[in-house]
Amino acid sequence: MSTPTKPLSEVLGAIDALWPVSGAEEWDAPGLIVGSADHAVSSIHLMVDATLESVAEALEQGADLIVAHHPLLLRGVTSVAESTYKGRVVADLIRGGAALYAAHTNADVVPTGTSAQLADLLGLVEQSTITEGGTPGHGLGRVGTLPAPMSLYELAVTVGEFLPQTAVGPVAAGDPEAIITTVSLCAGAGDSLLSHPSVVASDVYITSDLRHHPASEAREQALLGGGPALINISHFAAEWLWLEQAATELRSATGLSVSVSDLxxxxxxxxxxxxxx
Ligand SMILES: [Zn+2]
Known part of the structure:
Protein backbone atom coordinates (compact mmCIF):
# COMPACT_ATOMS: atom_id res chain seq x y z
CA MET A 1 0.00 0.00 0.00
CA SER A 2 1.51 3.34 -0.98
CA THR A 3 1.74 6.15 1.56
CA PRO A 4 -1.00 8.76 1.08
CA THR A 5 0.41 12.05 -0.22
CA LYS A 6 -1.25 15.41 -0.67
CA PRO A 7 -0.06 18.72 -2.08
CA LEU A 8 0.76 21.25 0.60
CA SER A 9 -1.94 23.58 -0.76
CA GLU A 10 -4.57 20.97 0.12
CA VAL A 11 -3.09 20.37 3.59
CA LEU A 12 -3.05 24.13 4.20
CA GLY A 13 -6.77 24.22 3.37
CA ALA A 14 -7.42 21.55 6.02
CA ILE A 15 -5.24 23.40 8.53
CA ASP A 16 -7.06 26.68 7.93
CA ALA A 17 -10.39 24.95 8.48
CA LEU A 18 -9.15 23.69 11.88
CA TRP A 19 -7.37 26.86 12.98
CA PRO A 20 -8.57 29.76 10.79
CA VAL A 21 -5.82 32.37 10.44
CA SER A 22 -8.59 34.99 10.68
CA GLY A 23 -8.82 34.10 14.40
CA ALA A 24 -5.22 35.14 15.11
CA GLU A 25 -4.31 38.16 17.21
CA GLU A 26 -3.31 41.24 15.22
CA TRP A 27 0.37 41.11 16.27
CA ASP A 28 0.72 37.44 15.41
CA ALA A 29 2.34 35.85 12.33
CA PRO A 30 0.84 32.39 11.86
CA GLY A 31 0.79 30.59 8.52
CA LEU A 32 3.31 29.14 6.10
CA ILE A 33 6.90 30.10 6.91
CA VAL A 34 8.83 27.76 4.60
CA GLY A 35 7.49 25.78 1.63
CA SER A 36 5.62 25.98 -1.65
CA ALA A 37 2.02 25.13 -2.44
CA ASP A 38 2.87 22.18 -4.73
CA HIS A 39 5.21 20.54 -2.19
CA ALA A 40 4.13 16.89 -1.65
CA VAL A 41 3.23 16.05 1.95
CA SER A 42 2.85 12.56 3.36
CA SER A 43 4.14 12.96 6.88
CA ILE A 44 3.48 15.83 9.34
CA HIS A 45 5.35 16.39 12.61
CA LEU A 46 3.98 18.65 15.38
CA MET A 47 6.00 20.61 17.92
CA VAL A 48 5.76 23.67 20.16
CA ASP A 49 9.01 25.30 18.97
CA ALA A 50 10.95 24.86 15.73
CA THR A 51 14.43 24.57 17.25
CA LEU A 52 17.61 23.18 15.71
CA GLU A 53 17.05 19.93 17.60
CA SER A 54 13.33 19.51 16.98
CA VAL A 55 13.70 20.29 13.26
CA ALA A 56 16.57 17.76 13.00
CA GLU A 57 14.33 15.18 14.68
CA ALA A 58 11.52 15.88 12.19
CA LEU A 59 13.84 15.62 9.19
CA GLU A 60 15.34 12.35 10.49
CA GLN A 61 11.83 10.95 10.72
CA GLY A 62 11.18 11.96 7.10
CA ALA A 63 8.59 14.65 7.86
CA ASP A 64 7.57 16.75 4.83
CA LEU A 65 5.73 19.32 6.92
CA ILE A 66 6.37 20.63 10.40
CA VAL A 67 3.50 22.30 12.21
CA ALA A 68 4.90 24.34 15.09
CA HIS A 69 2.86 26.30 17.60
CA HIS A 70 5.27 29.25 17.76
CA PRO A 71 6.02 31.24 14.59
CA LEU A 72 9.77 31.06 13.89
CA LEU A 73 9.81 34.50 12.27
CA LEU A 74 7.40 36.41 14.52
CA ARG A 75 9.60 39.49 14.69
CA GLY A 76 11.41 41.02 11.74
CA VAL A 77 14.67 39.47 10.65
CA THR A 78 17.18 41.07 8.31
CA SER A 79 19.16 37.94 7.51
CA VAL A 80 18.76 34.19 7.21
CA ALA A 81 22.53 33.63 7.31
CA GLU A 82 23.25 30.24 8.79
CA SER A 83 25.23 31.81 11.61
CA THR A 84 21.83 32.82 13.02
CA TYR A 85 19.76 29.97 14.41
CA LYS A 86 16.66 31.10 12.54
CA GLY A 87 18.60 31.17 9.28
CA ARG A 88 20.03 27.77 10.06
CA VAL A 89 16.57 26.34 10.78
CA VAL A 90 15.23 27.76 7.50
CA ALA A 91 18.23 26.36 5.58
CA ASP A 92 17.93 22.95 7.28
CA LEU A 93 14.26 22.83 6.32
CA ILE A 94 14.89 23.73 2.70
CA ARG A 95 17.83 21.31 2.37
CA GLY A 96 15.82 18.61 4.14
CA GLY A 97 12.79 19.15 1.90
CA ALA A 98 10.33 20.05 4.63
CA ALA A 99 7.83 22.89 4.88
CA LEU A 100 7.15 24.80 8.12
CA TYR A 101 3.78 26.12 9.24
CA ALA A 102 2.87 27.91 12.47
CA ALA A 103 -0.55 27.63 14.11
CA HIS A 104 -0.31 30.08 16.99
CA THR A 105 -3.01 32.34 18.47
CA ASN A 106 -5.34 31.04 15.75
CA ALA A 107 -4.96 27.63 17.47
CA ASP A 108 -5.35 29.15 20.94
CA VAL A 109 -8.82 30.57 20.32
CA VAL A 110 -10.66 27.55 18.88
CA PRO A 111 -12.88 25.44 21.18
CA THR A 112 -10.23 22.65 21.14
CA GLY A 113 -7.25 25.01 21.50
CA THR A 114 -4.35 25.22 23.95
CA SER A 115 -6.28 26.64 26.93
CA ALA A 116 -9.22 24.30 26.30
CA GLN A 117 -6.88 21.30 26.64
CA LEU A 118 -5.69 22.44 30.04
CA ALA A 119 -9.25 23.26 31.13
CA ASP A 120 -10.46 19.81 30.03
CA LEU A 121 -7.62 18.05 31.86
CA LEU A 122 -8.68 19.83 35.06
CA GLY A 123 -12.25 18.75 34.33
CA LEU A 124 -13.54 22.33 34.47
CA VAL A 125 -17.29 22.51 34.11
CA GLU A 126 -19.40 25.38 32.75
CA GLN A 127 -16.44 26.52 30.68
CA SER A 128 -16.41 29.84 28.88
CA THR A 129 -13.69 31.90 27.27
CA ILE A 130 -11.99 34.80 29.09
CA THR A 131 -12.22 36.94 25.95
CA GLU A 132 -14.91 36.23 23.39
CA GLY A 133 -13.70 36.10 19.78
CA GLY A 134 -15.66 36.93 16.65
CA THR A 135 -17.00 33.36 16.39
CA PRO A 136 -19.20 31.98 19.21
CA GLY A 137 -17.23 29.62 21.48
CA HIS A 138 -13.92 31.01 20.20
CA GLY A 139 -11.71 33.23 22.32
CA LEU A 140 -8.63 33.43 24.50
CA GLY A 141 -8.35 31.55 27.79
CA ARG A 142 -10.91 29.58 29.73
CA VAL A 143 -12.93 30.10 32.90
CA GLY A 144 -14.73 27.27 34.68
CA THR A 145 -15.49 25.49 37.92
CA LEU A 146 -13.54 22.56 39.36
CA PRO A 147 -15.60 19.36 39.62
CA ALA A 148 -14.81 19.44 43.37
CA PRO A 149 -13.20 22.26 45.35
CA MET A 150 -9.59 21.70 46.40
CA SER A 151 -6.86 23.69 48.10
CA LEU A 152 -4.51 25.91 46.11
CA TYR A 153 -1.69 23.55 47.08
CA GLU A 154 -3.59 20.47 45.83
CA LEU A 155 -4.46 22.26 42.59
CA ALA A 156 -0.84 23.24 41.96
CA VAL A 157 0.21 19.61 42.51
CA THR A 158 -2.58 18.39 40.20
CA VAL A 159 -1.59 20.84 37.45
CA GLY A 160 2.04 19.69 37.77
CA GLU A 161 0.95 16.08 37.31
CA PHE A 162 -0.85 16.84 34.04
CA LEU A 163 2.03 18.77 32.51
CA PRO A 164 5.15 17.20 30.99
CA GLN A 165 8.18 17.33 33.28
CA THR A 166 10.19 20.56 33.00
CA ALA A 167 13.04 21.96 35.11
CA VAL A 168 10.73 24.46 36.76
CA GLY A 169 7.38 23.04 37.81
CA PRO A 170 4.32 25.07 38.82
CA VAL A 171 4.89 27.90 41.29
CA ALA A 172 1.98 29.46 43.14
CA ALA A 173 1.17 32.76 44.85
CA GLY A 174 -1.43 32.72 47.59
CA ASP A 175 -2.45 30.82 50.72
CA PRO A 176 -1.77 27.11 50.04
CA GLU A 177 -4.83 26.24 52.15
CA ALA A 178 -7.18 28.57 50.23
CA ILE A 179 -10.09 26.64 48.80
CA ILE A 180 -10.35 26.93 45.03
CA THR A 181 -13.63 26.52 43.20
CA THR A 182 -13.44 28.78 40.14
CA VAL A 183 -10.45 28.69 37.80
CA SER A 184 -9.39 31.01 35.00
CA LEU A 185 -6.49 30.00 32.80
CA CYS A 186 -4.52 30.89 29.71
CA ALA A 187 -2.01 28.31 28.46
CA GLY A 188 0.34 30.81 26.82
CA ALA A 189 1.87 33.93 28.33
CA GLY A 190 -1.30 35.38 29.86
CA ASP A 191 -0.21 38.37 31.91
CA SER A 192 -2.24 40.71 29.66
CA LEU A 193 -5.40 39.09 31.04
CA LEU A 194 -4.54 39.55 34.74
CA SER A 195 -6.96 42.44 35.20
CA HIS A 196 -9.74 41.00 33.07
CA PRO A 197 -12.97 40.90 35.14
CA SER A 198 -13.38 37.12 34.58
CA VAL A 199 -9.85 36.53 35.87
CA VAL A 200 -10.26 38.90 38.82
CA ALA A 201 -13.50 37.16 39.79
CA SER A 202 -11.96 33.67 39.81
CA ASP A 203 -10.26 31.97 42.79
CA VAL A 204 -7.08 31.22 40.83
CA TYR A 205 -5.51 32.20 37.53
CA ILE A 206 -3.24 29.66 35.87
CA THR A 207 -0.92 30.90 33.13
CA SER A 208 2.70 30.83 31.98
CA ASP A 209 5.64 33.26 31.91
CA LEU A 210 4.41 35.51 34.71
CA ARG A 211 7.06 38.11 35.56
CA HIS A 212 7.72 39.81 38.89
CA HIS A 213 5.83 43.08 38.34
CA PRO A 214 2.59 41.83 36.78
CA ALA A 215 2.38 39.02 39.35
CA SER A 216 3.26 41.25 42.30
CA GLU A 217 0.85 43.99 41.23
CA ALA A 218 -1.99 41.50 40.75
CA ARG A 219 -1.41 40.01 44.21
CA GLU A 220 -1.22 43.44 45.88
CA GLN A 221 -4.42 44.51 44.15
CA ALA A 222 -6.07 41.28 45.30
CA LEU A 223 -5.35 42.25 48.93
CA LEU A 224 -7.34 45.44 48.46
CA GLY A 225 -10.12 44.60 46.08
CA GLY A 226 -10.09 40.81 45.77
CA GLY A 227 -8.45 38.80 43.03
CA PRO A 228 -7.15 35.38 42.19
CA ALA A 229 -4.30 33.33 43.58
CA LEU A 230 -1.78 32.61 40.82
CA ILE A 231 -0.23 29.45 39.45
CA ASN A 232 2.62 30.03 37.00
CA ILE A 233 3.46 27.09 34.75
CA SER A 234 5.98 26.29 32.01
CA HIS A 235 4.96 27.92 28.73
CA PHE A 236 6.32 24.95 26.79
CA ALA A 237 4.61 22.38 29.00
CA ALA A 238 1.23 24.13 28.84
CA GLU A 239 1.23 24.34 25.07
CA TRP A 240 2.70 20.86 24.52
CA LEU A 241 -0.58 19.52 25.94
CA TRP A 242 -2.33 20.76 22.80
CA LEU A 243 -0.16 18.84 20.34
CA GLU A 244 -1.87 15.43 20.73
CA GLN A 245 -5.28 17.02 20.19
CA ALA A 246 -3.96 18.89 17.16
CA ALA A 247 -2.45 15.68 15.78
CA THR A 248 -5.74 13.82 16.13
CA GLU A 249 -7.62 16.60 14.33
CA LEU A 250 -5.00 16.92 11.60
CA ARG A 251 -4.89 13.15 11.04
CA SER A 252 -8.63 12.94 10.52
CA ALA A 253 -8.73 16.09 8.38
CA THR A 254 -5.91 15.03 6.02
CA GLY A 255 -5.64 11.22 6.21
CA LEU A 256 -1.87 11.68 6.38
CA SER A 257 0.64 10.34 8.88
CA VAL A 258 0.91 12.80 11.82
CA SER A 259 3.33 12.52 14.74
CA VAL A 260 4.09 14.64 17.81
CA SER A 261 7.56 15.59 19.02
CA ASP A 262 8.23 14.62 22.59
CA LEU A 263 11.42 16.68 22.76
ZN1 LIG B 1 3.17 30.06 23.34
Whole structure:
Protein backbone atom coordinates (compact mmCIF):
# COMPACT_ATOMS: atom_id res chain seq x y z
CA MET A 1 0.00 0.00 0.00
CA SER A 2 1.51 3.34 -0.98
CA THR A 3 1.74 6.15 1.56
CA PRO A 4 -1.00 8.76 1.08
CA THR A 5 0.41 12.05 -0.22
CA LYS A 6 -1.25 15.41 -0.67
CA PRO A 7 -0.06 18.72 -2.08
CA LEU A 8 0.76 21.25 0.60
CA SER A 9 -1.94 23.58 -0.76
CA GLU A 10 -4.57 20.97 0.12
CA VAL A 11 -3.09 20.37 3.59
CA LEU A 12 -3.05 24.13 4.20
CA GLY A 13 -6.77 24.22 3.37
CA ALA A 14 -7.42 21.55 6.02
CA ILE A 15 -5.24 23.40 8.53
CA ASP A 16 -7.06 26.68 7.93
CA ALA A 17 -10.39 24.95 8.48
CA LEU A 18 -9.15 23.69 11.88
CA TRP A 19 -7.37 26.86 12.98
CA PRO A 20 -8.57 29.76 10.79
CA VAL A 21 -5.82 32.37 10.44
CA SER A 22 -8.59 34.99 10.68
CA GLY A 23 -8.82 34.10 14.40
CA ALA A 24 -5.22 35.14 15.11
CA GLU A 25 -4.31 38.16 17.21
CA GLU A 26 -3.31 41.24 15.22
CA TRP A 27 0.37 41.11 16.27
CA ASP A 28 0.72 37.44 15.41
CA ALA A 29 2.34 35.85 12.33
CA PRO A 30 0.84 32.39 11.86
CA GLY A 31 0.79 30.59 8.52
CA LEU A 32 3.31 29.14 6.10
CA ILE A 33 6.90 30.10 6.91
CA VAL A 34 8.83 27.76 4.60
CA GLY A 35 7.49 25.78 1.63
CA SER A 36 5.62 25.98 -1.65
CA ALA A 37 2.02 25.13 -2.44
CA ASP A 38 2.87 22.18 -4.73
CA HIS A 39 5.21 20.54 -2.19
CA ALA A 40 4.13 16.89 -1.65
CA VAL A 41 3.23 16.05 1.95
CA SER A 42 2.85 12.56 3.36
CA SER A 43 4.14 12.96 6.88
CA ILE A 44 3.48 15.83 9.34
CA HIS A 45 5.35 16.39 12.61
CA LEU A 46 3.98 18.65 15.38
CA MET A 47 6.00 20.61 17.92
CA VAL A 48 5.76 23.67 20.16
CA ASP A 49 9.01 25.30 18.97
CA ALA A 50 10.95 24.86 15.73
CA THR A 51 14.43 24.57 17.25
CA LEU A 52 17.61 23.18 15.71
CA GLU A 53 17.05 19.93 17.60
CA SER A 54 13.33 19.51 16.98
CA VAL A 55 13.70 20.29 13.26
CA ALA A 56 16.57 17.76 13.00
CA GLU A 57 14.33 15.18 14.68
CA ALA A 58 11.52 15.88 12.19
CA LEU A 59 13.84 15.62 9.19
CA GLU A 60 15.34 12.35 10.49
CA GLN A 61 11.83 10.95 10.72
CA GLY A 62 11.18 11.96 7.10
CA ALA A 63 8.59 14.65 7.86
CA ASP A 64 7.57 16.75 4.83
CA LEU A 65 5.73 19.32 6.92
CA ILE A 66 6.37 20.63 10.40
CA VAL A 67 3.50 22.30 12.21
CA ALA A 68 4.90 24.34 15.09
CA HIS A 69 2.86 26.30 17.60
CA HIS A 70 5.27 29.25 17.76
CA PRO A 71 6.02 31.24 14.59
CA LEU A 72 9.77 31.06 13.89
CA LEU A 73 9.81 34.50 12.27
CA LEU A 74 7.40 36.41 14.52
CA ARG A 75 9.60 39.49 14.69
CA GLY A 76 11.41 41.02 11.74
CA VAL A 77 14.67 39.47 10.65
CA THR A 78 17.18 41.07 8.31
CA SER A 79 19.16 37.94 7.51
CA VAL A 80 18.76 34.19 7.21
CA ALA A 81 22.53 33.63 7.31
CA GLU A 82 23.25 30.24 8.79
CA SER A 83 25.23 31.81 11.61
CA THR A 84 21.83 32.82 13.02
CA TYR A 85 19.76 29.97 14.41
CA LYS A 86 16.66 31.10 12.54
CA GLY A 87 18.60 31.17 9.28
CA ARG A 88 20.03 27.77 10.06
CA VAL A 89 16.57 26.34 10.78
CA VAL A 90 15.23 27.76 7.50
CA ALA A 91 18.23 26.36 5.58
CA ASP A 92 17.93 22.95 7.28
CA LEU A 93 14.26 22.83 6.32
CA ILE A 94 14.89 23.73 2.70
CA ARG A 95 17.83 21.31 2.37
CA GLY A 96 15.82 18.61 4.14
CA GLY A 97 12.79 19.15 1.90
CA ALA A 98 10.33 20.05 4.63
CA ALA A 99 7.83 22.89 4.88
CA LEU A 100 7.15 24.80 8.12
CA TYR A 101 3.78 26.12 9.24
CA ALA A 102 2.87 27.91 12.47
CA ALA A 103 -0.55 27.63 14.11
CA HIS A 104 -0.31 30.08 16.99
CA THR A 105 -3.01 32.34 18.47
CA ASN A 106 -5.34 31.04 15.75
CA ALA A 107 -4.96 27.63 17.47
CA ASP A 108 -5.35 29.15 20.94
CA VAL A 109 -8.82 30.57 20.32
CA VAL A 110 -10.66 27.55 18.88
CA PRO A 111 -12.88 25.44 21.18
CA THR A 112 -10.23 22.65 21.14
CA GLY A 113 -7.25 25.01 21.50
CA THR A 114 -4.35 25.22 23.95
CA SER A 115 -6.28 26.64 26.93
CA ALA A 116 -9.22 24.30 26.30
CA GLN A 117 -6.88 21.30 26.64
CA LEU A 118 -5.69 22.44 30.04
CA ALA A 119 -9.25 23.26 31.13
CA ASP A 120 -10.46 19.81 30.03
CA LEU A 121 -7.62 18.05 31.86
CA LEU A 122 -8.68 19.83 35.06
CA GLY A 123 -12.25 18.75 34.33
CA LEU A 124 -13.54 22.33 34.47
CA VAL A 125 -17.29 22.51 34.11
CA GLU A 126 -19.40 25.38 32.75
CA GLN A 127 -16.44 26.52 30.68
CA SER A 128 -16.41 29.84 28.88
CA THR A 129 -13.69 31.90 27.27
CA ILE A 130 -11.99 34.80 29.09
CA THR A 131 -12.22 36.94 25.95
CA GLU A 132 -14.91 36.23 23.39
CA GLY A 133 -13.70 36.10 19.78
CA GLY A 134 -15.66 36.93 16.65
CA THR A 135 -17.00 33.36 16.39
CA PRO A 136 -19.20 31.98 19.21
CA GLY A 137 -17.23 29.62 21.48
CA HIS A 138 -13.92 31.01 20.20
CA GLY A 139 -11.71 33.23 22.32
CA LEU A 140 -8.63 33.43 24.50
CA GLY A 141 -8.35 31.55 27.79
CA ARG A 142 -10.91 29.58 29.73
CA VAL A 143 -12.93 30.10 32.90
CA GLY A 144 -14.73 27.27 34.68
CA THR A 145 -15.49 25.49 37.92
CA LEU A 146 -13.54 22.56 39.36
CA PRO A 147 -15.60 19.36 39.62
CA ALA A 148 -14.81 19.44 43.37
CA PRO A 149 -13.20 22.26 45.35
CA MET A 150 -9.59 21.70 46.40
CA SER A 151 -6.86 23.69 48.10
CA LEU A 152 -4.51 25.91 46.11
CA TYR A 153 -1.69 23.55 47.08
CA GLU A 154 -3.59 20.47 45.83
CA LEU A 155 -4.46 22.26 42.59
CA ALA A 156 -0.84 23.24 41.96
CA VAL A 157 0.21 19.61 42.51
CA THR A 158 -2.58 18.39 40.20
CA VAL A 159 -1.59 20.84 37.45
CA GLY A 160 2.04 19.69 37.77
CA GLU A 161 0.95 16.08 37.31
CA PHE A 162 -0.85 16.84 34.04
CA LEU A 163 2.03 18.77 32.51
CA PRO A 164 5.15 17.20 30.99
CA GLN A 165 8.18 17.33 33.28
CA THR A 166 10.19 20.56 33.00
CA ALA A 167 13.04 21.96 35.11
CA VAL A 168 10.73 24.46 36.76
CA GLY A 169 7.38 23.04 37.81
CA PRO A 170 4.32 25.07 38.82
CA VAL A 171 4.89 27.90 41.29
CA ALA A 172 1.98 29.46 43.14
CA ALA A 173 1.17 32.76 44.85
CA GLY A 174 -1.43 32.72 47.59
CA ASP A 175 -2.45 30.82 50.72
CA PRO A 176 -1.77 27.11 50.04
CA GLU A 177 -4.83 26.24 52.15
CA ALA A 178 -7.18 28.57 50.23
CA ILE A 179 -10.09 26.64 48.80
CA ILE A 180 -10.35 26.93 45.03
CA THR A 181 -13.63 26.52 43.20
CA THR A 182 -13.44 28.78 40.14
CA VAL A 183 -10.45 28.69 37.80
CA SER A 184 -9.39 31.01 35.00
CA LEU A 185 -6.49 30.00 32.80
CA CYS A 186 -4.52 30.89 29.71
CA ALA A 187 -2.01 28.31 28.46
CA GLY A 188 0.34 30.81 26.82
CA ALA A 189 1.87 33.93 28.33
CA GLY A 190 -1.30 35.38 29.86
CA ASP A 191 -0.21 38.37 31.91
CA SER A 192 -2.24 40.71 29.66
CA LEU A 193 -5.40 39.09 31.04
CA LEU A 194 -4.54 39.55 34.74
CA SER A 195 -6.96 42.44 35.20
CA HIS A 196 -9.74 41.00 33.07
CA PRO A 197 -12.97 40.90 35.14
CA SER A 198 -13.38 37.12 34.58
CA VAL A 199 -9.85 36.53 35.87
CA VAL A 200 -10.26 38.90 38.82
CA ALA A 201 -13.50 37.16 39.79
CA SER A 202 -11.96 33.67 39.81
CA ASP A 203 -10.26 31.97 42.79
CA VAL A 204 -7.08 31.22 40.83
CA TYR A 205 -5.51 32.20 37.53
CA ILE A 206 -3.24 29.66 35.87
CA THR A 207 -0.92 30.90 33.13
CA SER A 208 2.70 30.83 31.98
CA ASP A 209 5.64 33.26 31.91
CA LEU A 210 4.41 35.51 34.71
CA ARG A 211 7.06 38.11 35.56
CA HIS A 212 7.72 39.81 38.89
CA HIS A 213 5.83 43.08 38.34
CA PRO A 214 2.59 41.83 36.78
CA ALA A 215 2.38 39.02 39.35
CA SER A 216 3.26 41.25 42.30
CA GLU A 217 0.85 43.99 41.23
CA ALA A 218 -1.99 41.50 40.75
CA ARG A 219 -1.41 40.01 44.21
CA GLU A 220 -1.22 43.44 45.88
CA GLN A 221 -4.42 44.51 44.15
CA ALA A 222 -6.07 41.28 45.30
CA LEU A 223 -5.35 42.25 48.93
CA LEU A 224 -7.34 45.44 48.46
CA GLY A 225 -10.12 44.60 46.08
CA GLY A 226 -10.09 40.81 45.77
CA GLY A 227 -8.45 38.80 43.03
CA PRO A 228 -7.15 35.38 42.19
CA ALA A 229 -4.30 33.33 43.58
CA LEU A 230 -1.78 32.61 40.82
CA ILE A 231 -0.23 29.45 39.45
CA ASN A 232 2.62 30.03 37.00
CA ILE A 233 3.46 27.09 34.75
CA SER A 234 5.98 26.29 32.01
CA HIS A 235 4.96 27.92 28.73
CA PHE A 236 6.32 24.95 26.79
CA ALA A 237 4.61 22.38 29.00
CA ALA A 238 1.23 24.13 28.84
CA GLU A 239 1.23 24.34 25.07
CA TRP A 240 2.70 20.86 24.52
CA LEU A 241 -0.58 19.52 25.94
CA TRP A 242 -2.33 20.76 22.80
CA LEU A 243 -0.16 18.84 20.34
CA GLU A 244 -1.87 15.43 20.73
CA GLN A 245 -5.28 17.02 20.19
CA ALA A 246 -3.96 18.89 17.16
CA ALA A 247 -2.45 15.68 15.78
CA THR A 248 -5.74 13.82 16.13
CA GLU A 249 -7.62 16.60 14.33
CA LEU A 250 -5.00 16.92 11.60
CA ARG A 251 -4.89 13.15 11.04
CA SER A 252 -8.63 12.94 10.52
CA ALA A 253 -8.73 16.09 8.38
CA THR A 254 -5.91 15.03 6.02
CA GLY A 255 -5.64 11.22 6.21
CA LEU A 256 -1.87 11.68 6.38
CA SER A 257 0.64 10.34 8.88
CA VAL A 258 0.91 12.80 11.82
CA SER A 259 3.33 12.52 14.74
CA VAL A 260 4.09 14.64 17.81
CA SER A 261 7.56 15.59 19.02
CA ASP A 262 8.23 14.62 22.59
CA LEU A 263 11.42 16.68 22.76
CA UNK A 264 11.38 19.14 25.64
CA UNK A 265 11.97 22.60 24.12
CA UNK A 266 11.52 24.48 27.39
CA UNK A 267 14.57 26.78 27.46
CA UNK A 268 15.13 26.14 31.21
CA UNK A 269 17.06 22.93 31.75
CA UNK A 270 17.68 22.77 35.49
CA UNK A 271 16.79 24.47 38.75
CA UNK A 272 18.88 24.61 41.90
CA UNK A 273 17.59 24.26 45.43
CA UNK A 274 19.66 25.74 48.19
CA UNK A 275 21.03 23.00 50.39
CA UNK A 276 21.06 23.62 54.14
CA UNK A 277 21.10 27.10 55.72
ZN1 LIG B 1 3.17 30.06 23.34
Missing amino acids: NTDPWTFQVHRVGG
